[in-house]
Amino acid sequence: MWNNFAEYILSQCEKNPTKICEIGVGKFTQVFDYLSKEENVEIFKTDISPNDSSVIKDDVTNPDLELYKDLDIIYSIRPPSELQPYIVDLALKTSTKLIIKPLFNEDINTKRVQLKLKNYKKASFYILGE
Numbered sequence: 446m447w448n449n450f451a452e453y454i455l456s457q458c459e460k461n462p463t464k465i466c467e468i469g470v471g472k473f474t475q476v477f478d479y480l481s482k483e484e485n486v487e488i489f490k491t492d493i494s495p496n497d498s499s500v501i502k503d504d505v506t507n508p509d510l511e512l513y514k515d516l517d518i519i520y521s522i523r524p525p526s527e528l529q530p531y532i533v534d535l536a537l538k539t540s541t542k543l544i545i546k547p548l549f550n551e552d553i554n555t556k557r558v559q560l561k562l563k564n565y566k567k568a569s570f571y572i573l574g575e
């Protein structure tokens with residue numbers, strides 16, 4: 446399933462390079478690791494509590510916009526519900542595609558913005574900006 450999710454993100458990488466950020470990566474780097482091996486992908490990961498020095502410390506509720514300004518895609522895996530509106534705001538502010546994989550297939554907490562549920566092979570997730 447995670448490879449399917451990563452594969453979908455890769456299918457959205459139309460530019461060379463496509464610039465991607467994973468928000469709230471925690472300790473789960475499987476999707477990040479898959480994408481970072483791709484030649485046409487430039488990727489970084491953020492978290493408010495970085496697990497190691499490869500993670501950029503940033504608080505998505507008060508993001509350093511400079512960090513995200515040239516991005517094409519933002520994605521987040523299992524972000525807590527209270528963070529979801531901030532992630533949506535960041536994607537809108539920076540005009541990036543957004544992909545959110547919730548814990549289960551629960552609705553995303555996005556207030557007025559409607560994300561679309563997408564099924565790709567064995568993965569289900571929400572997208573904005575396709």
Ligand SMILES: C[S@@+](CC[C@H](N)C(=O)[O-])C[C@H]1O[C@@H](n2cnc3c(N)ncnc32)[C@H](O)[C@@H]1O
Nearest residue numbers: 469470471473492493494503504505506522523
């Ligand atoms: C439920 S965990 C998910 C971690 C990982 N993506 C996964 O799927 O296993 C949520 C992550 O969001 C991070 N986080 C919480 N508040 C945050 C904030 N304000 N800005 C950025 N990251 C935050 C936490 O440190 C944690 O790593």
